Amino acid sequence: MKRYSIFSLARNALGHHANWQAAWRSPEPAAEYDVVIVGGGGHGLATAYYLAKEHGVTNVAVLEKGWLGGGNTGRNTTVVRSNYLWDESSAFYDFSLRLYEGLSKDLNYNVMLSQRGLVMLFHTHHEEMMAQRLAEAMRLGGIDSEILSVSELKKLVPILDTGRDIRYPVRGAVLQRRGGTARHDAVAWGFARAADDRGVDIVQNCAVTGILREGGRVAGVETTRGTIRAKKVGIAVAGHSGVLAGMAGLRLPIESYPLQALVSEPVKPVLDVVINSGTVHVYVSQSDKGELVIGAARDSYNSYAQRGSFPIIEDQMAALVKLFPIFSRLKMMRQWAGIVDVAADASPIIGKTPVEGLYLNGGWGTGGFKATPGSGWCFAWTIAKDEPHDLNAAYTLDRFSSGALIDEHAASGVGH
Amino acid sequence: MLLIECPFCGPRAEVEFRCSGEGHIARPETPENISDEAWADYVYMRTNPKGLHFERWMHQHGCRRWFCVARDTVTHKIRAIYKLGEAKPALDEPKTEGEGA
Ligand SMILES: Cc1cc2nc3c(=O)[nH]c(=O)nc-3n(C[C@H](O)[C@H](O)[C@H](O)COP(=O)(O)OP(=O)(O)OC[C@H]3O[C@@H](n4cnc5c(N)ncnc54)[C@H](O)[C@@H]3O)c2cc1C
Ligand SMILES: [Zn+2]
Numbered sequence: 001m002k003r004y005s006i007f008s009l010a011r012n013a014l015g016h017h018a019n020w021q022a023a024w025r026s027p028e029p030a031a032e033y034d035v036v037i038v039g040g041g042g043h044g045l046a047t048a049y050y051l052a053k054e055h056g057v058t059n060v061a062v063l064e065k066g067w068l069g070g071g072n073t074g075r076n077t078t079v080v081r082s083n084y085l086w087d088e089s090s091a092f093y094d095f096s097l098r099l100y101e102g103l104s105k106d107l108n109y110n111v112m113l114s115q116r117g118l119v120m121l122f123h124t125h126h127e128e129m130m131a132q133r134l135a136e137a138m139r140l141g142g143i144d145s146e147i148l149s150v151s152e153l154k155k156l157v158p159i160l161d162t163g164r165d166i167r168y169p170v171r172g173a174v175l176q177r178r179g180g181t182a183r184h185d186a187v188a189w190g191f192a193r194a195a196d197d198r199g200v201d202i203v204q205n206c207a208v209t210g211i212l213r214e215g216g217r218v219a220g221v222e223t224t225r226g227t228i229r230a231k232k233v234g235i236a237v238a239g240h241s242g243v244l245a246g247m248a249g250l251r252l253p254i255e256s257y258p259l260q261a262l263v264s265e266p267v268k269p270v271l272d273v274v275i276n277s278g279t280v281h282v283y284v285s286q287s288d289k290g291e292l293v294i295g296a297a298r299d300s301y302n303s304y305a306q307r308g309s310f311p312i313i314e315d316q317m318a319a320l321v322k323l324f325p326i327f328s329r330l331k332m333m334r335q336w337a338g339i340v341d342v343a344a345d346a347s348p349i350i351g352k353t354p355v356e357g358l359y360l361n362g363g364w365g366t367g368g369f370k371a372t373p374g375s376g377w378c379f380a381w382t383i384a385k386d387e388p389h390d391l392n393a394a395y396t397l398d399r400f401s402s403g404a405l406i407d408e409h410a411a412s413g414v415g416h
Numbered sequence: 417m418l419l420i421e422c423p424f425c426g427p428r429a430e431v432e433f434r435c436s437g438e439g440h441i442a443r444p445e446t447p448e449n450i451s452d453e454a455w456a457d458y459v460y461m462r463t464n465p466k467g468l469h470f471e472r473w474m475h476q477h478g479c480r481r482w483f484c485v486a487r488d489t490v491t492h493k494i495r496a497i498y499k500l501g502e503a504k505p506a507l508d509e510p511k512t513e514g515e516g517a
Contacts, residue, residue: 251457252461254464256489300434300435302471303492304466304490305489309417344459400461401452401453401455
């Protein structure tokens with residue numbers, strides 16, 4: 001792999017950028033691998049990278065039915081943070097955020113991490129109590145968090161309407177300064193390039209259509225490009241988790257819903273934090289191009305159609321304009337949706353399945369982008385060693401029968 | 417926006433309704449005698465199909481009555497609406513594009 005640097009940029013500029021090396025190969029799939037990862041989103045690619053880097057497992061293929069990062073990885077609103085309530089969650093999500101903090105260097109790929117601060121508003125007395133509990137829980141877990149008063153908030157975000165005469169007056173906020181955004185495509189491409197460099201085969205336009213089992217053990221996958229045998233198979237397909245699990249005869253505590261986002265026309269810098277309101281239900285940040293990136297609640301019924309329903313757009317625009325009257329005359333340019341895999345307790349599953357050699361990474365719902373490096377790291381460990389790491393030991397599939405749920409519905413900030 | 421035919425009030429807009437997920441999930445007859453896995457299957461595990469899905473809906477901002485909807489989760493087309501307690505209608509499963517993919 002030719003490394004990216006200021007010198008390679010200068011050299012290639014002289015050649016009119018015609019001679020850059022392809023970021024990854026496009027090999028024909030081999031007949032057999034040690035590990036096949038299904039799904040070429042951030043999680044699948046990160047898993048392959050850490051399998052090679054941390055465990056020396058390089059005979060690995062990532063199979064992607066479309067193009068890399070064309071799923072939720074390329075559709076999300078790129079917020080990264082680690083402000084979760086329970087110990088299991090804060091340990092895991094902060095580990096992931098710490099990996100993000102070193103990721104551009106580790107991958108030799110600029111993922112444009114911008115720790116601009118994440119502001120979660122509260123509007124009611126009960127939310128304020130919950131916010132205080134969250135902020136304290138985070139601090140006990142060694143994670144930065146601050147409570148902001150209305151006047152501190154007004155200083156930080158001058159365009160926010162902090163008046164008392166709106167339907168849900170703002171009472172304050174929790175701030176995580178290390179929260180922010182990263183470039184979603186770069187995360188997928190950076191992991192892909194670095195995994196490819198270590199020998200991983202990345203195969204696009206290759207949909208898995210069946211999971212081969214022999215004597216109760218996984219033996220490989222059927223794909224649209226033929227049978228590929230494998231000693232171990234890891235599933236990381238987000239919204240399609242149920243479809244893939246179904247191929248192995250498993251049922252999951254997961255349902256799939258559209259989650260949509262919008263982008264406005266670009267404007268001059270007006271907002272330099274990520275700001276989120278769970279009560280009126282909208283969150284917004286401003287991209288480097290000047291567009292506002294706006295997200296909100298997921299749709300209310302199961303769907304695999306990558307488009308969102310209109311009532312959600314209406315609600316989130318109403319909320320946006322109420323909080324930021326200055327945005328009322330902005331035009332929205334694009335709207336889209338991804339299919340998110342929501343688990344019954346709003347926490348992920350990273351672990352083994354009842355089928356030997358088959359591993360599952362799913363249930364990320366509306367918030368798995370921030371988890372991408374941590375998820376790949378833990379999933380790689382679990383696959384390589386056939387047992388979870390401490391960080392993902394609680395995220396098993398059998399917590400749903402043991403009852404050891406990790407309920408993060410409230411802490412996700414936006415009431416999904 | 418979906419136009420949903422409430423069996424009691426007639427066609428109304430999607431925003432008047434609430435979808436409560438998969439239907440036809442029967443509570444185990446003797447919960448005290450079943451395994452934790454069987455109980456988890458009842459409480460948490462879901463079919464989550466890509467294609468034909470049988471759901472429960474409620475006309476929340478109307479008559480507030482429950483009913484069943486057979487809907488395609490890829491096209492969102494409503495295939496049948498029927499009352500609670502009625503059997504699943506026999507509908508052919510469309511082979512949706514990209515299925516199994
Ligand atoms: C609108 C929106 C906003 C979001 N905002 C945020 C946010 O701000 N912060 C945050 O942390 N998270 C956010 N999320 C969630 C986040 O995007 C996801 O949790 C995360 O990207 C999931 O990554 P993944 O790699 O598991 O899935 P994906 O990126 O979806 O990758 C899965 C891949 O599997 C492939 N696949 C599916 N079936 C098959 C098959 N049969 N064979 C081969 N390949 C298959 C798909 O094509 C896809 O590319 C958001 C999601 C959406 C939709
Ligand atoms: Zn009605």
